[in-house]
Amino acid sequence: MNQRAGILTFLFVLCVSTVVAQKSKAAGGAVLKAEQFRHYVDYFNTMEEENIAQAVPNAQAWDWLKVNIPLFECPQQNFEEIWYYRWWTLRKHLKQTPAGYAFTEFLINRNYADKYNLIGSALGHHIYEARWLRDNKYLNDYLHIWYRGNEGKAMNKLHWFSSWNSYALYNRYLVNGDSSYLLDLLPDLETDYTKWEMEKRLPNGLFWQSDVRDGMEETISGGRKEKNARPTINSYMYGNAMALSYMETLAGNKAKAGLYASKADSIKKGVQQLLWNAKDTFFETRKQADTMANVREEIGFIPWYFNLPDTGYEAAWKKITEESGFCAPFGLTTAERSHPQFRTHGCCKCEWDGAVWPYATAQTMTAMANLMNNYKQTVVNDSVYFRLMELYVESQYYRGRPYIGEYLDEKTGYWLKGDQERSRYYNHSTYNDLVITGLVGLRPRADNTIEVNPLVPEKKWDWFCLDNVSYHGKLVTIIWDKTGAKYKKGRGLSVWVNGKKKASAEHLQRVTGTIE
Structure with a gap:
């Protein structure tokens, strides 16, 4: 073999090895292995008959998920189960259209939707949640459809609903750096x-x-x-x-x-x-x-x-923990419970006069995480945030099984359209983004600094791990291990980028490090 042929062979082997290594990494992270969590998807696939399949059917769900999503493990099983359930349901809404991939809001067709059954009401939520997928093509296609899918122009119903799309797009850039x-x-x-x-x-x-x-x-x-x-x-x-x-x-x-x-x-x-x-x-x-x-x-x-308000308006958040305010047994109500017109509009025609809507809960929890990270205040703390996340998790069950629908009764947790086909797997809110940016505390930013500020009270969980997170073109792992015995990576909080420790602390607190 001459020298040139040897170099070419070496480069070919190196290339193949790199591809294999990338695929191997896609099937697991630095600490967690995807196969540990396959049982969730196996269970979800058996919960009910799949009567509507789009780009990725249930039979292919695990293969798609294991190469696209971050991995999460914690000692509170329902948090973990809903994490994988919400990725599983998001995948159900991925649709192959003639113009590329898109995410639907309802699985069944709606007469007020735009082309391809697309509805823009929750587009900001879709961007926030799907920005953590490893493959960028799904969101790239989806956004191109909305803004250029009408013969090069925006879709006809882009303005059918209010939106924060530009803001969500910028926040997606803070994750992928593109x-x-x-x-x-x-x-x-x-x-x-x-x-x-x-x-x-x-x-x-x-x-x-x-x-x-x-x-x-x-x-x-x-x-x-x-x-x-x-x-x-x-x-x-x-x-x-x-x-x-x-x-x-x-x-x-x-x-x-x-x-x-x-x-x-x-x-x-x-x-x-x-x-x-x-x-x-x-x-x-x-x-x-x-x-x-x-x-x-x-x-x-x-x-x-x-992050709109100046300092001085934080008193509004006192109502978040009051039973006469917004705190109900099964989550945050969409109107103050003590108001005379609370839940007076009847039921089950999509009323926002007090019942719990995941759409609004996701907005409020994102807002609260911003309040706790970006403002000096003493109105809410990590115990409040965690308890409200617990209520959000507990609400995402129906008849003993994971479920996400349109809206629910604030006192009983009953899904008000739970038996209607339209309500199943309603893609109208976030959950996994709240875990990443709130509970675990990875705060996306544009510079070369990685910032993590967990909102989990230290006495609640002795350990958790968020792994295989695609961030700024790197793979991020965040570990909390109170004693060091769970993951054998040291005691306390640690942040890893491509397998190298970049920040650590003995307690759950804000830490920063350099990505490169």
Whole structure:
């Protein structure tokens, strides 16, 4: 064999070995092995007959999941079971369309959906949850369909519901670091923002929306046709403007970055001046008649999802733990329980007048994690966060089996559309993102620093491991091992990047390290 042939052979073997190694890593992490958790998927596949199969049928679910998802282990079995269940259900919604992959909201067809049965109401949730999949093509295709799937233009019903898509897209970039994809979509997102301004902006600078087009029909504060300034759409538009400012900075467009930052600042001032009810100490809806709705609803926590409020508004969160406020036996209610109109709109036609909606719970828990990470406050702590996550986990069962649907009774936990085909596997919220960024505490950021701040009370769990997390092109492992006996990687909290320890602490606390 001559020298050139030997080099080529060596390179070929090296290439094959690399591919094999990558596939091997995809089947497990540095600490956890995928096969440890296969039994969950085997069980889910037997729970009921698969009458609707899309891109990845149940029979292929495990093969798809083991190469795409992070692995998670903890001593509280229901947290762990729902982790794998929610990835299993997300996979059910992956659909192959003529334009590429997409995620549906309902498995059955809906007459108000866009092409391919797509609905934009929970698109922000879809982005947050699916950003942790190892293969980027699923979200890449999905977003291209929404913004360019109508003969190169946005889908007809992209604005059918309020959205925080630009903000979610930027936060996806904080996970995968793919600025080229993000900036390629930037012109589409600029056009989208301008359209929202043309459609929904009020003379006072805030934005209006009817509750049904917020994805929240039959609220106490509004109505299906009322044009109210709601904390929802205004927080979304603030977040979108901030995200566009960051994107313009990435693109080197200094003037545009300043323009969007100014738009965001204007919305922020409007929200704090016009939507803050000083008497109720809460962000509330301003009615079309320019009067306050005077009802505390769960949407009042949404501003913190986008880190919108200045310091000084944290008193709103006192209601999160009060039984007369939002804390019920089976989760967070969508309206304050002591309000005279709580749950007065009847039942089972998608009312948001108090019942528990996972859509809203996911928003509130993301907002709470931001509050605890980004603000100096003493209103809530990790024990509050953990207990509310426990309630969220406990609610995701129906007749003894894992279940995620549309909404549920706050006192009994009964899924109000649980026996309807449309409600099964409802892709309308996040859970796994809450575990990653909240409980375990991986806080996505744009720089070369990896930051972890677990919100698990130290006395609750003696150990947990989040493994095989694709982050900035690396594989991240986060371990909590109180005694060091469980994982044999040392005592305490440790953060590993591609198998190398980057940060550690004796206790559950915020730690940082360098990715490279």
